[in-house]
Amino acid sequence: MAVFGGQRHRYDNPSLPPGQFLTDSFPVLSAGPTPSIAADDWEFTIRTETGKTRRWNWAQFMALPSEDITVDIHCVTSWSKLGTGWRGVSLDTLFDGVETGFEFVMAHSYGGYTTNLPLEEVLAGRAWIAHEYDGKKLAPEHGGPARLLIPHLYFWKSAKWVRGLVMQDKNAPGFWERNGYNLHGDPWREERYA
Amino acid sequence: MTRTAMGWFTGSLVNAHPLTESARSITFAVPGWTGNAAGQHVDVRLTAPDGYQAVRSYSIASVGAGEEIELAIDRLPDGEVSPFLVDDLELGDRVELRGPLGGWFVWRPDQCKPVQLVAGGSGVVPLLAMMRAHTDSGSLAPMRLLYSIRTPDDAFFRDELLRHSSTSPTTWHYSRAVPPGWSRAAGRLTAEDLRVETLPPEQVPLIYICGPTGFVEAVSSGLVELGHSAENIRTERFGGN
Numbered sequence: 543m544a545v546f547g548g549q550r551h552r553y554d555n556p557s558l559p560p561g562q563f564l565t566d567s568f569p570v571l572s573a574g575p576t577p578s579i580a581a582d583d584w585e586f587t588i589r590t591e592t593g594k595t596r597r598w599n600w601a602q603f604m605a606l607p608s609e610d611i612t613v614d615i616h617c618v619t620s621w622s623k624l625g626t627g628w629r630g631v632s633l634d635t636l637f638d639g640v641e642t643g644f645e646f647v648m649a650h651s652y653g654g655y656t657t658n659l660p661l662e663e664v665l666a667g668r669a670w671i672a673h674e675y676d677g678k679k680l681a682p683e684h685g686g687p688a689r690l691l692i693p694h695l696y697f698w699k700s701a702k703w704v705r706g707l708v709m710q711d712k713n714a715p716g717f718w719e720r721n722g723y724n725l726h727g728d729p730w731r732e733e734r735y736a
Numbered sequence: 737m738t739r740t741a742m743g744w745f746t747g748s749l750v751n752a753h754p755l756t757e758s759a760r761s762i763t764f765a766v767p768g769w770t771g772n773a774a775g776q777h778v779d780v781r782l783t784a785p786d787g788y789q790a791v792r793s794y795s796i797a798s799v800g801a802g803e804e805i806e807l808a809i810d811r812l813p814d815g816e817v818s819p820f821l822v823d824d825l826e827l828g829d830r831v832e833l834r835g836p837l838g839g840w841f842v843w844r845p846d847q848c849k850p851v852q853l854v855a856g857g858s859g860v861v862p863l864l865a866m867m868r869a870h871t872d873s874g875s876l877a878p879m880r881l882l883y884s885i886r887t888p889d890d891a892f893f894r895d896e897l898l899r900h901s902s903t904s905p906t907t908w909h910y911s912r913a914v915p916p917g918w919s920r921a922a923g924r925l926t927a928e929d930l931r932v933e934t935l936p937p938e939q940v941p942l943i944y945i946c947g948p949t950g951f952v953e954a955v956s957s958g959l960v961e962l963g964h965s966a967e968n969i970r971t972e973r974f975g976g977n
Contacts, residue, residue, distance in 0.1 A: 544824040546782040548790050549816045561791050563816070570949045570973050573840055575956035575966045620779070620791050653966060683953055721839035735837060 557614055557624050559729035565621040570683050573717065577653040577703050581687045586671065587706040590642040598636075600687070604673070606631045611670055613693035615700070616729040628691055630672030633664045644709040648716060649690055652703040657716035658725065659692070659699060661709070668694055671704060696727040696734070744781060744832040745769055749825055750804065755892045759810040759858060760822045761797070764833065771801035772836035774843045774869035775862040775944070775972075778805065781832040782817060792817040795862035795946070795972070796836065797893075799869040805833070808892055810858035841944065841972045845873035849942045852935045853881040853904075854955050856947020860892050862972060863946055867897070867904045878941075879904040882933050884925055884951065887913040907933045925951075930958045937963035946972040 558564065581600040589595045598606070611628040647659045663669070672691040673680055680686035685702025692699045698718050719725050724733040747764030754760050772778075781791045798806040811822040825831070843851060843866040851870075853863040860883055870879050883906050885891055897906045909929065910922045935941040943959060945952050952973045960966055 544820065544826050544829050546784045546790075546820055546824075548782070548784050548788050561789075563790060570953075572971060572973070574969050574971055575960050576953060577966065578957075619793050683949070718840075722837060 555624075558622055559616055560732050561734075562616055562620055562622040562729065565623055568623060568684065569617065569619070569621060571617065571619065571698070572683075572702065573655065574653060576683050578682060579652050579687060579703060584687050585705065586636075586688070588636060588640055588709075589706065590640060590709045591644050591711070594641075596636075596640060603631065603671070603688070606635055608673070609670070611672070611691065611693075613691070615693055615697050618696040618698055618723065618727070618729075618734050622729075627676055628670070628672040629674035630670035630688070630691055632667060633669045633671065634667060636671065637665060642709045644711050646710045646713045648708045648710050648714065649699075649701045649704055650706045650708065651701045652705050655701055655703070655717050657690075657699050657701050658710070658713055658719055659695075660713065660726075663695070664692060668692065694728070696724075696729050698723065699727050744834050746830055747805070747833045748830045749827050751806075752825070752827065755808055756810075756890055758822070759808060759892060761806060761808050762821060762825065763798075763804055763806040764831065766803050766805055766833055769803045769805060769833075772796050772799065772805065774799045774865040775841045776836035776838045776865075777862070778807070778833050778835035778837060780807070780817065780821070781834070782820065783832070790817050793837070795865070797861050797865055797868075799865045800872065808858065808861045808864075841946070841970050843869060843942075843944065845869055845875050847942070848875075848877050850878040850935055850939045851880075852941040852943045853879065854934065854943065854945045854947075854959075855881060855883045856951035856955070857885060857890065858892060859945075859947030859951070859972070859974070860897075861946075863944060864893055864896070866944065867900045871900055871903050878935070878939075880935065881906040882909060882925075882930075883907070884909040884911060884947070886911050888915045909933070925955060925958075927958050927961065930955065931962055934959070934962075937965075940965075940968065943969045944972075945969065947974070949973045 584600050586598045614624045616622045649657050669692040673688045689702045690700045690704045745766045747766040750765045751763035777795045783789045794807045797808045809821045812818045855863050914922050
């Protein structure tokens with residue numbers, strides 16, 4: 543009988559959620575081709591139940607205060623990457639002045655991707671629209687020009703090529719959530735699959 | 737019932753054979769497994785004697801109902817799990833399996849649109865499952881595979897792919913070395929290769945691409961430039977960058 547040994551330097555790291563392993567690379571997971579979006583054509587919106595829409599073009603977005611963010615990220619396919627460095631705009635900044643009675647958000651991306659989120663989990667310093675990774679402009683295959691960054695949830699929630707958030711009354715599922723993945727996606731509770 | 741609550745199946749190795757110098761087909765008998773669709777994947781969990789565990793996801797090469805599943809694993813040089821599965825696991829040995837997983841990179845026999853498959857290296861595994869499902873179901877949907885490998889020795893399932901040629905033909909592409917007498921030089925897939933070797937946009941095929949990240953990026957953007965709608969292209973990537 544073969545006895546599995548394993549690479550113990552990856553073991554017992556308190557930063558690793560259950561069932562995750564460390565990687566130094568940055569795997570790409572996307573359901574389809576990488577959309578090519580020029581920053582000049584990029585626009586980000588937040589729409590509420592009244593139909594009221596707040597809108598930022600690239601210049602307006604980049605004029606907002608950005609912050610440096612160093613976080614661990616966890617993919618549902620079991621890799622984790624610790625201490626990743628990003629720069630982006632907090633969703634608190636973008637939601638400042640937005641009035642809504644709805645408790646859920648659907649994120650929409652260029653290319654048609656969607657993912658659902660509870661509003662309270664993307665506020666209070668827990669989520670950003672990131673435009674830099676590792677000190678450089680965010681590459682298209684990693685979601686550039688800008689993507690969501692929600693490090694406390696599995697990384698499919700950090701929608702690449704994000705173009706807007708739409709408030710929703712119920713927690714209706716997004717793309718992967720309709721395709722077998724968990725509605726919430728907390729890596730510490732291993733909420734991987736539906 | 738949730739998948740997390742459903743937990744893990746135990747599978748024992750009932751068949752294994754080498755595919756290439758670095759890859760092996762391994763088939764597990766999995767009591768309770770209820771089958772899988774073509775293109776789905778499975779989590780494999782290994783446990784060391786002291787309780788240490790490692791989990792990796794692999795595409796499933798087999799399709800349909802039944803309690804056996806076949807995986808085709810390529811050994812990653814610095815891998816933790818793949819070298820064990822390729823080199824060490826013996827007949828009768830047990831692993832834990834969770835799945836089947838994934839509902840997007842899937843082909844089902846009731847789909848009638850033309851299908852273009854594009855594989856890079858070991859990315860052929862879920863696409864082979866689609867060809868098996870296509871043949872098994874007697875589907876009349878046109879299906880073809882463009883299979884890019886480095887050298888002739890790197891082909892997974894060559895004989896089986898040739899057996900599917902009347903229903904789902906394979907076009908072979910070699911990026912580093914070609915077989916003797918091959919009519920063209922080795923090289924990366926070009927835009928012209930894609931134009932000549934894949935179904936044209938006018939046929940509106942559903943396209944499945946699986947391979948290393950760089951390969952999938954290049955092929956998917958090349959196909960979009962040829963006029964395919966991004967909505968008709970489904971991708972599965974592996975490896976980092």
